[in-house]
Amino acid sequence: MKKSTLTNPIFDSILPDETTRIQLLRSTIEQFQLAGIRDPDRDAEILLCRILNINHIKLYFDREKTVHRPEIRELNEIIRRRTQGEPLQYILGETEFYGLPFKCDTRALIPRPETEILVDTALKFIEENDYSGVIDIGTGSGAIAVSIAVNTDCRITAADKSESALKLALNNARLNSVDSFIDFVQADIFAPDFPDIAKKGYDMLVCNPPYVALDEIDSLDDEIKNYEPWEALTDYNDGLNFYRRLKEIIPEIVKIDGIVIVELAENRAAQAKSILSPILRDVKIIPDLAGKLRVLCGKRSSK
Numbered sequence: 216m217k218k219s220t221l222t223n224p225i226f227d228s229i230l231p232d233e234t235t236r237i238q239l240l241r242s243t244i245e246q247f248q249l250a251g252i253r254d255p256d257r258d259a260e261i262l263l264c265r266i267l268n269i270n271h272i273k274l275y276f277d278r279e280k281t282v283h284r285p286e287i288r289e290l291n292e293i294i295r296r297r298t299q300g301e302p303l304q305y306i307l308g309e310t311e312f313y314g315l316p317f318k319c320d321t322r323a324l325i326p327r328p329e330t331e332i333l334v335d336t337a338l339k340f341i342e343e344n345d346y347s348g349v350i351d352i353g354t355g356s357g358a359i360a361v362s363i364a365v366n367t368d369c370r371i372t373a374a375d376k377s378e379s380a381l382k383l384a385l386n387n388a389r390l391n392s393v394d395s396f397i398d399f400v401q402a403d404i405f406a407p408d409f410p411d412i413a414k415k416g417y418d419m420l421v422c423n424p425p426y427v428a429l430d431e432i433d434s435l436d437d438e439i440k441n442y443e444p445w446e447a448l449t450d451y452n453d454g455l456n457f458y459r460r461l462k463e464i465i466p467e468i469v470k471i472d473g474i475v476i477v478e479l480a481e482n483r484a485a486q487a488k489s490i491l492s493p494i495l496r497d498v499k500i501i502p503d504l505a506g507k508l509r510v511l512c513g514k515r516s517s518k
């Protein structure tokens with residue numbers, strides 16, 4: 216066994232025939248540190264456990280256990296992808312959102328923890344008001360639609376322009392056994408006939424739109440801008456196009472007094488609020504756990 220290959224597996228062409236779990240963990244962490252990965256220990260642990268098909272406890276408990284070349288090679292390939300900046304969730308092909316498992320890949324945005332605030336808000340309103348018809352616009356991975364379906368008896372329309380994202384959303388609905396409660400609809404929110412395609416009379420509309428302005432894309436982390444679909448991140452304009460369009464379609468598709476819940480970019484919360492205020496009442500802006508203005512909710516007014 217070559218010692219040097221253990222400390223630097225990614226840059227060596229000769230992989231060791233075998234090593235131990237703990238040595239492999241250390242060398243993976245070292246690679247991630249060198250590459251400037253934000254949480255090298257966590258990522259190394261998760262990926263090594265995935266390759267070895269074991270849990271974290273086993274990793275440390277059986278730390279001197281031998282790992283053989285095929286697994287070392289597999290890990291090496293994963294280290295290469297991660298150190299080049301591919302998000303951990305895309306490498307794993309899955310993530311957790313609202314305590315539920317979701318498949319994820321480059322067809323859709325990786326569900327964000329801050330979007331759980333939107334789901335929390337939606338579930339509270341559904342419970343208090345006995346709502347049953349919900350539309351999720353820009354469903355992506357299906358994170359919001361599936362989480363609502365799992366936790367309520369609602370019938371949900373999950374709309375997205377992207378056919379491939381809708382396929383992923385359907386997979387996720389099946390994975391969580393709620394596919395029979397969700398109607399998947401391919402539709403462009405900006406199409407003039409969107410209200411007809413999406414149907415009408417909803418009790419609730421939820422939407423996490425692409426709200427990054429085109430001139431802000433450069434300032435996003437490389438992991439985001441180099442891997443996640445730009446269609447999911449930006450409106451290719453000032454980040455407010457979806458709020459303007461929502462203002463037009465909400466009176467057509469949401470019942471009077473129905474609830475509207477949308478995710479926000481903190482730096483444009485006030486602008487989004489002033490766009491939507493003419494068609495809503497009781498508007499509230501809810502911060503996320505980091506204290507950033509994240510979710511706007513209001514009731515469709517009768518005007």
Ligand code: SAM
Nearest residue numbers: 326353354355375376377403404423424425447
């Ligand atoms: N709902 C998911 C979530 O919260 O994780 C994904 C939200 S992602 C920010 C926005 C989604 O809007 C993407 O899935 C994208 O495909 C979709 N989208 C982009 N442009 C659209 C359009 N013109 N009409 C409908 N959906 C669109």
Ligand code: GLN
Nearest residue numbers: 423424425426427447448
């Ligand atoms: N919160 C995402 C980001 O900045 C953007 C998602 C969105 O546009 N809705 O990484």
